[in-house]
Amino acid sequence: MNMSWSPLWLSLKLASITTxxxxxxxxxxxxxxxxxxxxxxxxxxxxxxxxxxxxxxxxGYYLLLLLRPEGWLGQxxxxxxxxxxxxxxxxxxxxxxxxxxxxxxxxxxxxxENLPDTYREAxxxxxxxRWNTLIYVLLPNIKASLWVGAxxxxxxxxxxxxxxxxxxxxxxxxTRVASIAIYNEVEMLNYxxxxxxxxxxxxxxxxxxxxxxxxxxxxxxxxx
Amino acid sequence: MDITLQKKLRGGKDFFxxxxxxxxxxGGILAIMGPSGAGKTxxxxxxxxxxxxxxxxxxxxxxxxxxxxxxxxxxxxHRSIGYVFQEYxxxxxxxxxxxxxxxxxxxxxxGLIDEVLELMHIQNxxxxxxxxxxxxxxxxxxxxxxxxxxxxILLLDEPFAALDKSMRTKLQNDxxxxxxxxxxxxxxxxxxxxxxxxxxDEVIVLSNGAVIQxxxxxxxxxSGTNTLLEGEVLSIDQNTLTIVSKNSISTLQVTDASSQxxxxxxxxxxxxxxxxxxxxxxxxxASDHRR
Numbered sequence: 001m002n003m004s005w006s007p008l009w010l011s012l013k014l015a016s017i018t019t020x021x022x023x024x025x026x027x028x029x030x031x032x033x034x035x036x037x038x039x040x041x042x043x044x045x046x047x048x049x050x051x052x053x054x055x056x057x058x059x060g061y062y063l064l065l066l067l068r069p070e071g072w073l074g075q076x077x078x079x080x081x082x083x084x085x086x087x088x089x090x091x092x093x094x095x096x097x098x099x100x101x102x103x104x105x106x107x108x109x110x111x112x113e114n115l116p117d118t119y120r121e122a123x124x125x126x127x128x129x130r131w132n133t134l135i136y137v138l139l140p141n142i143k144a145s146l147w148v149g150a151x152x153x154x155x156x157x158x159x160x161x162x163x164x165x166x167x168x169x170x171x172x173x174x175t176r177v178a179s180i181a182i183y184n185e186v187e188m189l190n191y192x193x194x195x196x197x198x199x200x201x202x203x204x205x206x207x208x209x210x211x212x213x214x215x216x217x218x219x220x221x222x223x224x
Numbered sequence: 225m226d227i228t229l230q231k232k233l234r235g236g237k238d239f240f241x242x243x244x245x246x247x248x249x250x251g252g253i254l255a256i257m258g259p260s261g262a263g264k265t266x267x268x269x270x271x272x273x274x275x276x277x278x279x280x281x282x283x284x285x286x287x288x289x290x291x292x293x294x295x296x297x298x299x300x301x302h303r304s305i306g307y308v309f310q311e312y313x314x315x316x317x318x319x320x321x322x323x324x325x326x327x328x329x330x331x332x333x334x335g336l337i338d339e340v341l342e343l344m345h346i347q348n349x350x351x352x353x354x355x356x357x358x359x360x361x362x363x364x365x366x367x368x369x370x371x372x373x374x375x376x377i378l379l380l381d382e383p384f385a386a387l388d389k390s391m392r393t394k395l396q397n398d399x400x401x402x403x404x405x406x407x408x409x410x411x412x413x414x415x416x417x418x419x420x421x422x423x424x425d426e427v428i429v430l431s432n433g434a435v436i437q438x439x440x441x442x443x444x445x446x447s448g449t450n451t452l453l454e455g456e457v458l459s460i461d462q463n464t465l466t467i468v469s470k471n472s473i474s475t476l477q478v479t480d481a482s483s484q485x486x487x488x489x490x491x492x493x494x495x496x497x498x499x500x501x502x503x504x505x506x507x508x509x510a511s512d513h514r515r
Contacts, residue, residue, distance in 0.1 A: 116313065118309045118313035121269075121272075121309070122307065122309060122313040123315075124273075124274065124300040124301055125300055125303075125305050125306070126326065126327045126369070126373065127329060127373070128326075137317070137326075141317050
């Protein structure tokens with residue numbers, strides 16, 4: 001067995017960067033949906049949750065259209081960063097952010113909606129803006145859900161396959177992440193290598209889920 | 225304080241029209257009483273800017289906070305209010321001191337926190353998180369947080385309803401002391417005639433979305449239209465009705481009770497008469513009986 005560690009390392013790097021960027025992105029997104037989406041909330045939620053139900057190939061196909069050099073994002077990448085987005089690591093990050101969006105945003109949003117309205121109202125009567133209320137009052141009281149969102153995003157990105165195949169292909173050391181590597185090894189009948197990657201991913205996913213549930217078990221969501 | 229409010233509100237399944245107008249004595253305590261679902265909390269929320277009236281005007285110390293004709297609607301953040309919520313709404317992630325610190329406006333001195341902590345007798349609790357406090361302690365913190373900003377008006381939504389009697393009396397005394405010190409115009413929503421008699425300078429009584437009485441507590445409470453007990457019929461035994469209300473079970477002697485009432489009827493009793501409403505509206509709508 002001559003298994004390369006590069007796909008595992010690439011998966012880890014992709015998941016870490018995706019989780020960090022998506023976390024930073026989801027806060028303003030949640031702000032908009034929670035405070036301004038009074039009438040449009042079902043519509044916005046449906047958009048956020050689309051990646052949950054779409055076949056990864058459909059999502060991958062549209063991302064491909066966007067990211068290719070003639071696409072809207074692809075041109076932006078070429079002009080501003082001189083980077084080709086399709087079949088490249090930055091492209092994978094963009095794809096993963098879109099694909100994992102509901103895994104980060106939904107837990108945060110539903111935790112916010114479950115908080116008593118009076119927290120928000122009390123902060124308003126104390127002269128605090130919406131943004132201030134979100135950062136200092138609401139988010140600190142849903143820390144558990146922030147963690148769950150981050151961990152699920154991370155794990156989900158590690159397990160991503162279809163979207164990556166569509167927009168990243170399987171370029172060694174650049175876009176061949178662990179899940180793709182398994183597919184590759186099986187195609188070449190290297191079952192020993194495939195077995196190695198598969199076992200590591202299985203173990204990883206199981207440990208992540210145990211951590212999430214242990215955390216939820218110790219800190220029930222309903223603090224108040 | 226000059227308030228005129230109109231708003232369609234939801235009471236159970238139905239909507240009703242709240243249409244009220246009242247003045248509150250500057251620097252005094254005005255109590256608002258009325259049956260539950262009469263829109264008392266909504267009035268406080270409209271004054272705080274958390275709920276928008278359909279029509280009306282809210283004027284506090286010659287500042288107009290809301291005027292539907294002139295399209296004025298100051299945001300809650302810019303209205304000078306201290307609001308004590310029924311369920312306290314202390315922030316669980318902050319200690320008692322941090323709750324007060326958060327409430328303070330940027331230009332206010334941190335010395336105010338210690339002053340208010342002392343006034344409410346909660347200096348020893350300042351490092352505790354709200355979850356570690358008893359109901360009475362949480363109520364003190366909620367009051368402290370509301371007054372630390374030195375608001376122009378204080379809105380209290382049944383602040384003592386969840387407390388036992390001795391704790392209630394203590395807190396009422398503290399609130400009287402605070403009021404003596406700061407002279408903040410206060411609106412107090414309350415069910416409790418004793419509380420209103422002790423604390424309020426004036427009282428308004430709401431019924432079906434309108435103010436039916438306004439005056440000194442002594443005269444209003446004595447007039448006998450205020451509600452003493454509200455609840456649901458739990459069981460009927462010939463001449464005895466057992467009624468379960470918010471915190472207690474009461475029994476009443478009523479002549480021929482079993483033929484007049486059914487289990488599940490909602491009942492409200494005032495000092496002069498009692499009213500009974502059937503569960504489903506297609507039966508009797510409402511009828512008055514002399515006791």
